[in-house]
Every structure is written in C-alpha cells, then in structure tokens.
Amino acid sequence: MATQEKTPVENAQLKDIISHAKEYGFIFPSSEIYDGLQAVYDYGQMGVELKNNIKNLWWKSMTQLNQNVVGLDAAIFMHPLVWKASGHVDSFNDPMIDNKDSKKRYRADVLIEEKAAQYENEGDKARGDALTAEMGKLLEAEDLDGVRELIIREDIKCPISGTANWTEVRQFNLMFSTQIGSVAEDSQTIYLRPETAQGIFVNFLNVQKTGRMKVPFGIAQIGKAFRNEIVARQFIFRMREFEQMEMQFFVRPGTEMEWYEQWRDTRRKWHEAIGIPADKLRFHNHDKLAHYANAALDIEFQFPFGFKEVEGIHSRTDFDLTQHQELSRKKLQYFDNDLNEEGKPYGNYVPYVVETSVGADRLFLMVLCSAYQEEEITEGDSTKSRTFLKLHPALAPVKAAILPLTKKDGLPEKATEIFEDLKYDFNMIYEERDSIGKRYTRQDLIGTPFCIAVDHQTLEDNTVTVRDRDTREQVRMPISELKSYIDKAVNFKSIFAKLT
Numbered sequence: 273m274a275t276q277e278k279t280p281v282e283n284a285q286l287k288d289i290i291s292h293a294k295e296y297g298f299i300f301p302s303s304e305i306y307d308g309l310q311a312v313y314d315y316g317q318m319g320v321e322l323k324n325n326i327k328n329l330w331w332k333s334m335t336q337l338n339q340n341v342v343g344l345d346a347a348i349f350m351h352p353l354v355w356k357a358s359g360h361v362d363s364f365n366d367p368m369i370d371n372k373d374s375k376k377r378y379r380a381d382v383l384i385e386e387k388a389a390q391y392e393n394e395g396d397k398a399r400g401d402a403l404t405a406e407m408g409k410l411l412e413a414e415d416l417d418g419v420r421e422l423i424i425r426e427d428i429k430c431p432i433s434g435t436a437n438w439t440e441v442r443q444f445n446l447m448f449s450t451q452i453g454s455v456a457e458d459s460q461t462i463y464l465r466p467e468t469a470q471g472i473f474v475n476f477l478n479v480q481k482t483g484r485m486k487v488p489f490g491i492a493q494i495g496k497a498f499r500n501e502i503v504a505r506q507f508i509f510r511m512r513e514f515e516q517m518e519m520q521f522f523v524r525p526g527t528e529m530e531w532y533e534q535w536r537d538t539r540r541k542w543h544e545a546i547g548i549p550a551d552k553l554r555f556h557n558h559d560k561l562a563h564y565a566n567a568a569l570d571i572e573f574q575f576p577f578g579f580k581e582v583e584g585i586h587s588r589t590d591f592d593l594t595q596h597q598e599l600s601r602k603k604l605q606y607f608d609n610d611l612n613e614e615g616k617p618y619g620n621y622v623p624y625v626v627e628t629s630v631g632a633d634r635l636f637l638m639v640l641c642s643a644y645q646e647e648e649i650t651e652g653d654s655t656k657s658r659t660f661l662k663l664h665p666a667l668a669p670v671k672a673a674i675l676p677l678t679k680k681d682g683l684p685e686k687a688t689e690i691f692e693d694l695k696y697d698f699n700m701i702y703e704e705r706d707s708i709g710k711r712y713t714r715q716d717l718i719g720t721p722f723c724i725a726v727d728h729q730t731l732e733d734n735t736v737t738v739r740d741r742d743t744r745e746q747v748r749m750p751i752s753e754l755k756s757y758i759d760k761a762v763n764f765k766s767i768f769a770k771l772t
C-alpha cells in the first residue's frame with residue numbers, strides 16, 4: 273500500500289503553508305492514522321467552508337451571471353466507450369521511468385523538464401529550451417528509448433539514490449479502473465472519470481433540447497475526477513482524487529477564436545477579482561497543441577514552487593462531439609435556425625467547443641498561498657510576528673467572530689443575542705475562552721475578516737467594536753449596523769462587480 277509520500281517538501285514557504293493548513297483545520301492527509309494515502313487529502317472544518325465558498329462563487333459566476341450558461345451534475349461512472357471515444361483509453365498516458373536502486377518511480381518528462389529548468393536558472397535558457405524541444409519531438413514520435421537515452425545523456429540522477437541506474441521508459445495510463453456488476457461473468461471494466469468534461473459532452477443534446485438552448489451556450493459542472501498520478505507532490509497541487517470545475521461553451525464553427533479570447537479574459541479577471549495580485553498570474557500559451565485543439569493556454573499562478581497551471585482554456589473544436597457521434601451512432605448535431613434565416617448554406621452542424629477547466633483544489637491552494645501572510649508588528653516597545661490569512665472576505669470560512677470581553681456581567685448573554693441574530697446571514701463563531709488578544713490571534717489564523725467585541729459599553733449604548741483582520745484597526749458601531757457592514761464585505765456582489 274502506497275502511503276503518504278515522505279519526499280521532502282522542497283520549499284520552506286510551502287512547508288509553512290502545509291503545517292498551517294493542518295494545524296488550523298483546513299487540510300488533513302487522508303486516513304492519517306494509517307500513515308496517510310499518497311496524494312489524497314481530506315478537507316477539515318475550515319477547509320470545507322473555504323472550498324464550498326470557492327465552488328459556490330465559481331458556480332454563480334458561471335450560471336447566475338450568464339443567461340446562456342446552465343449547470344449539470346453527471347455521474348462519475350460512465351459507459352466505458354465514453355473513454356474510448358475521448359481518447360483516454362488509448363492515449364491518456366504519462367511516460368514513466370523507475371530507478372532500480374531507490375525503486376522510486378518518476379515521470380520521465382518531468383525529470384527532463386527539471387533539468388531544463390536547472391539550465392535556465394543557471395542562466396542558460398537556450399540550452400534548457402533546446403532540451404525541452406528535443407524531448408517534445410521524442411515524445412511526439414513515441415520514441416521512449418530516445419527519452420531514456422536523453423535522461424542518460426543529460427546525466428540525470430535519482431534524487432533519492434543519487435544513481436542513474438534507470439529502467440526503460442514505459443507508458444502508464446492514468447485512469448483508475450474498477451468492475452461494475454455483481455457476478456464475475458457479468459462484470460464490466462469501467463473507469464473513474466479522469467475529467468468531468470465528458471459528462472457534459474454526452475449530455476449536450478439533452479440540455480440543449482430540454483432547456484431550449486441556442487448556440488452559443490455553455491454547460492457548467494463541478495465534480496470529482498480521478499487520476500493515478502505518478503508524480504504526486506506539492507501537496508494538493510497534484511492529487512489522485514480531486515475536483516474540477518469545468519464549463520464547455522458550444523459555439524458555431526468558425527467563431528471559436530473570439531469565444532476563446534473572451535473566456536480567456538473573463539477567467540483571468542475572475543482570478544484577479546478574488547484578490548490574486550495581477551503580477552502573480554500569467555498566461556502560458558501551448559506551443560504544442562493536442563490533436564483535437566486549435567488553441568490552448570494555461571492561466572498560471574506563482575506558487576511558492578514557481579509559476580504553474582491553475583486553469584486551462586482550450587478550444588477543442590468539434591473533436592469530442594464528433595467522436596461520441598461516431599462511437600454511439602447517435603447524432604449530436606444542432607439545428608441553427610438563425611443560420612437558415614441568414615441564408616447561410618448549412619443549418620445543421622456539430623458545434624465547436626471552448627472549454628474553461630479549473631481544479632477546485634488547485635484554486636484552493638492558490639488562494640491559500642496568496643492569503644498566507646507573516647508580518648512584524650510593533651506594540652509599545654516590543655515587536656512580534658503575526659501570521660494571518662488575508663482571504664477575500666467573501667471566501668473566508670468564518671465571516672465574523674462574536675467575542676464577549678469577559679465571561680460575566682451579562683456580556684455573554686448580550687453577545688449570544690447578537691450571534692443568534694446574525695447567524696441566519698453569515699457563518700459565525702461565538703468564543704468566550706481565553707484573553708481577547710488570544711481570541712483575535714485565533715481568528716487571524718483562520719482568516720476571519722471581522723472580530724466583534726462585546727464590552728460593558730455595549731450594555732449601555734448597544735454599540736460594539738469591530739476589529740479588521742488586515743489592519744487590526746477597531747471601529748465602534750451600533751449593533752443595528754453590523755449586518756449591512758459585514759454583508760458589504762462578504763457578499764459575492766463585491767466580486768461580481770469587478771467582473772463586468
């Protein structure tokens with residue numbers, strides 16, 4: 273049984289973030305009491321709130337803000353021919369190589385890419401680029417012996433054993449398979465879906481017809497996907513069980529490039545609107561396109577381990593629908609009335625598809641990395657360091673904490689009254705243990721934007737102090753104003769306003 277990977281986390285900042293996520297209830301290794309399961313994680317009490325907020329925001333941004341985008345929730349299990357049609361059975365592979373001394377398995381392309389990055393870091397970008405290009409050609413020609421020779425020629429060694437005692441390179445399919453059916457003879461091999469997109473493609477006509485959708489229109493879906501990743505590193509960046517948020521946008525053939533550009537810009541704006549600094553995001557255009565795509569790019573974020581993909585924008589042509597049409601022998605065409613009215617030569621066609629595909633977990637990691645702050649603060653003569661999560665208030669797991677200054681004099685009763693009133697609108701915490709300073713610190717660590725202190729003055733004039741997580745400044749305000757004050761900051765509207 274493969275247990276939680278023990279490879280060292282290369283990066284000190286990432287290490288701090290992983291510890292923080294565990295210590296404050298965001299992310300736990302799966303089945304931890306049994307030493308974990310490699311590249312599988314559980315979301316704790318804070319993590320599930322943050323992740324749900326991220327997913328809700330994406331869902332509403334897609335389906336509520338766009339009249340022509342609707343949702344879907346397809347099953348994880350699908351007919352095995354789906355994966356034949358999509359190309360996953362034959363070519364959803366990674367080239368892998370094992371080191372005979374350490375018995376460790378690596379992705380051959382990743383070993384070479386890391387060598388290329390090393391050349392670039394040493395100032396020899398041209399050499400790095402040449403190496404990547406050479407590898408690209410070999411992989412395209414499916415010359416796996418050539419890939420192995422390249423690894424040997426570049427003197428790439430296993431980081432664990434330090435040797436270059438490599439096996440041959442083999443292709444490894446990333447799909448998990450299982451059996452459906454109770455009796456052995458009747459059972460059939462099926463796959464855990466490696467992407468959610470195919471559930472959308474096979475339901476394209478169901479949604480189009482029942483929803484009377486007119487092209488261009490989109491179908492959005494959030495759901496689990498599974499890949500037997502060989503390189504399972506960098507925490508929740510690359511997992512074996514993860515969640516995707518995908519949207520397939522069906523368009524007239526020939527118009528796909530304008531929609532591709534539009535969705536590219538819309539999605540980048542979305543990442544900026546949730547508080548990711550623009551200089552930490554970049555586009556990475558794919559030079560080498562998959563056989564079904566006529567344009568593709570990644571939106572990358574600067575993680576502590578470098579710029580890496582968070583979201584893919586792909587113009588997938590009519591590849592998937594045409595493939596499903598062929599294997600299922602069912603027509604997946606759209607009759608375009610408008611084209612007929614415009615006197616154009618054809619009314620029936622298989623639409624082209626522009627896809628936006630983002631991993632909920634990878635987005636979570638981006639949000640966490642971006643929010644994690646350490647700062648020095650001076651109080652009187654002393655300086656101390658403070659760690660806090662500067663999450664966008666709309667994404668923060670808890671919106672406000674209600675804190676009676678003491679446990680007596682009627683303050684808990686008054687604080688409870690406020691809590692009971694606000695809990696219908698916001699996810700709140702009531703806390704009366706420990707000093708007020710310690711309680712502020714605890715809320716900072718989970719990213720609660722507001723701490724509401726109830727003190728003796730509250731009993732006299734119905735006012736409270738509201739402490740801001742980021743500035744640590746406190747303002748006094750009437751209890752009656754709390755709801756609108758918090759709502760202004762935490763409502764998704766504050767993000768939606770930046771998207772138009």
Ligand code: GAP
Pocket residue numbers: 466467468469499501508509510511512514516518581582583584627629630631632633634635
């Ligand atoms: N339908 C297209 C598709 O699946 P992809 O680039 O393979 O494209 C899309 O995946 C997104 O899914 C990635 O940008 C990433 O955010 C997320 N993703 C893919 N593999 C992942 C993994 N093993 N762990 C976590 N997230 C993953």
